[in-house]
Amino acid sequence: MLKENEINIGDTHTAKLVEDLKRTTIVQYAGASGDYNPIHTDEIFATQVAGYPSVFAHGMLSMGLTGTMLTNYVGDGALTKYGVRFTSQVWPGDTLTSTATITGIRDQDGDRVVDLEVITTNQNEVPVVTGNATARIEA
Amino acid sequence: MAIDKFLVEASHIMMFARSVGDENPIYHDEQYANETDQEGIIAPPTFAQSSAQFDPDYFLRPKIGGEGWFGSGKEATGSKPSGDGGGSGGGIAMGLHAEQHFEYHLPVKAGDTLSASTKPGKSWEKESKRAGKLKFSESVTEYRNQNGDLVITATGVGVQTERAVDS
Numbered sequence: 150m151l152k153e154n155e156i157n158i159g160d161t162h163t164a165k166l167v168e169d170l171k172r173t174t175i176v177q178y179a180g181a182s183g184d185y186n187p188i189h190t191d192e193i194f195a196t197q198v199a200g201y202p203s204v205f206a207h208g209m210l211s212m213g214l215t216g217t218m219l220t221n222y223v224g225d226g227a228l229t230k231y232g233v234r235f236t237s238q239v240w241p242g243d244t245l246t247s248t249a250t251i252t253g254i255r256d257q258d259g260d261r262v263v264d265l266e267v268i269t270t271n272q273n274e275v276p277v278v279t280g281n282a283t284a285r286i287e288a
Numbered sequence: 289m290a291i292d293k294f295l296v297e298a299s300h301i302m303m304f305a306r307s308v309g310d311e312n313p314i315y316h317d318e319q320y321a322n323e324t325d326q327e328g329i330i331a332p333p334t335f336a337q338s339s340a341q342f343d344p345d346y347f348l349r350p351k352i353g354g355e356g357w358f359g360s361g362k363e364a365t366g367s368k369p370s371g372d373g374g375g376s377g378g379g380i381a382m383g384l385h386a387e388q389h390f391e392y393h394l395p396v397k398a399g400d401t402l403s404a405s406t407k408p409g410k411s412w413e414k415e416s417k418r419a420g421k422l423k424f425s426e427s428v429t430e431y432r433n434q435n436g437d438l439v440i441t442a443t444g445v446g447v448q449t450e451r452a453v454d455s
Contacts (some may be wrong), residue, residue: 150325167309174307181300181307183340186348187359197364200452208385209337213308216333225314226326231333232389232443238453 150224151286153261158251162222166214166245166269170206175241178210208235211245211278215269218247223284229262233280237271244272249282261288291404294342294431298329298398305332318398329398333390336431336440339404384453386424387445394439401434409443420450 167174172190179190184207187194195204212233219231239245246269253264262283269278298318305315310332313320321329340346350357358367396402409426416422424447431440 178307181304182338183346184337184348185350185359191359193360193364194358198358198360209334209388210308212388213304213310213332213334213337217308217310217312220310220312220333225312225324226330226395228333228390228392230389230391232387234387235385 150227151222151263151284153254153286153288156251156254156263156286158254160251161248162218163246163248164218164221166218166247168244170239170241170243170245172204172241175204175206175210178207178213182207182209184209203241205241206239206243208278211235211239211269212280214245215247215267215278215280218269219249219265219267219282219284222249223263223265223282223286227284227286228282229257229260229285230283231267231280232282233267233278235277236279237275237277239271239277243277245269245277247278252281254286257283260285262286290406291339291342291402294339294402294404296331296335296396296398296400296402300338300341301329301331301335301398304335304338308332308334326395326397331396331398333392334388335396336390336402336404336429336442337388339402339429339431384447384449385444386447387443389443391441392439393441394433394437396431396433396439400439402431402439404429404431406430416449417454419453422450423448 176190179185188199189207192204195201249265249267251263252266263286265282267280268276270276302316358365406427406429409428411425414422426445429442433439
């Protein structure tokens with residue numbers, strides 16, 4: 150858990166989430182999450198039927214990868230809120246980097262919490278996930 | 289959607305954590321997890337999404353036998369075109385995930401049994417250059433644990449696009 154006396158508004162934490170995303174990683178997420186939409190795992194369907202250049206990652210895979218960065222930063226079981234918007238698709242071969250920025254430190258339901266802005270970008274610096282989170286901290 | 293029993297199991301948490309690139313031992317090492325403040329294996333923040341595994345009618349999982357599944361087999365798609373999908377996208381697969389929000393009320397741990405119920409939220413429309421007319425709709429899912437306590441509120445926003453999104 151983050152400690153209040155060790156953090157400041159504007160602090161950032163950045164992590165590389167994945168380098169050269171593999172189709173198999175997308176398949177792995179399909180299996181674990183149970184979302185087998187062929188648009189994510191079936192190149193023939195994705196290209197010939199759905200009209201996409203290739204399969205692409207589940208939005209929730211990007212959110213999950215981004216969540217890994219977040220919990221590595223704020224600690225286990227500390228999140229009270231985590232929400233994102235999927236702003237661009239993530240394709241096989243993409244390299245994703247994610248940053249959390251502290252935007253506020255405040256009280257919430259008797260706890261001290263930080264508010265965080267979250268952004269994950271691809272290798273072309275296009276945001277793929279943008280969002281916010283709130284996490285409990287040690288006063 | 290309603291899910292009566294979403295069993296939160298350690299092996300599923302391990303597989304899910306792997307799939308999102310998370311090597312934190314709190315998701316796979318019981319002995320380590322027991323010695324943390326969490327006192328056991330916990331679920332990663334987006335784990336509730338895998339409740340789909342426990343929805344008997346989930347439409348994005350091929351039914352046993354594969355009948356009616358719209359992914360490729362002998363043909364590029366196993367289902368007949370619906371005719372009303374329009375554009376190059378062809379209907380059924382055009383639903384995309386636009387937003388997802390989780391509120392965490394109580395920890396979710398290996399060994400919990402959750403139930404989930406979903407109700408529709410707001411809906412709205414928007415024009416876009418990349419994919420034509422967009423129809424957004426929100427759904428709100430409440431997850432409760434075996435004690436009946438609310439553990440997670442999940443709000444998803446889906447979008448139906450007129451055509452495949454230009455990248």
